[in-house]
Amino acid sequence: MWPADIEQKARAIIKDFTARGLKLATAESCTGGLIAGVLTEIAGSSSVVDRGFVTYSNDAKVQMLGVKLATLAAHGAVSRETAMEMALGAVSHSDSDFAVAVTGIAGPSGGSADKPVGLVHFAAAGRDGALVHREMRFGDIGRDAVRLAAVRTALGLVGEIAQAPAP
Template sequence: MTLDLRGRAATLLDAYRQKGLKIATAESCTGGLVAALLTEISGSSAVVERGFVTYSNEAKAEMIGVAADLIAAYGAVSEPVARAMAEGALAHSRADVAVGITGVAGPTGGTATKPVGLVHFGLARKGSPTLHLERRYGDLGRENVRRRAVEDALSLLEQAIG
């Protein structure tokens, strides 16, 4: 990840550390990149509680409790599943804030209704309603879609600490 992202991550971790808050991630299309970015920073163990890489539908269900019927009804890349991923990461960890990320990074896997570059995010915080963010980055290439998703996940985590 770039120096700019590392700097944002370090600032984010400092803010969470000062408030005594912990973070969990539930990542599908980013494959753990958010957790990896955060844990590149020395001292991140005071803030990063755990990360779940829930790439398959089975992993979403088994690791963080996303209901299989929810995935069947809406698809893995959807608002309800992104919300459930964030809520599941919060419920299956000791974190205070959790971000869930699911999308189509490409170059394959897109459809007319769920094109390459579509990413859904959920942000769950204890005592607050779960937020949702949808991004349609377009077919920027797999690496760029994933990088943009990491940037937006950081933005959500920054917003959560306000």
């Protein structure tokens, strides 16, 4: 169902988190639950995946994750600041040790000169205070391709945050 590299990354996360007794939450906008979907495709994922938040609207980001209205007003939904608040909110609104968040513009419309189609912001947070951000500009490569590229990047970020030393 998934490209081999994505499935391999998901399997590695499930194996690592299971061995370490860790839990994960996802907070997704432009990927619409694909990250949670690929993780839960793996047998044994129920011991790792705590929950997934699909927060496509700004209201959902505020209500479910605690993203501040002021952040959305100042920076927009597709921003470093929003992605970081999404990840922190997913950790604080779950029983997870780590969370990954994704917000972006998959296209084909919705882009602007400042925020073009293919722009995606990622953040991963740990209950231990770890927080990382990544901005990717995949370009106008098509909605499906942007979303798959976002899943790949998000899974890589989960591996990175889970291996990072606590601050």
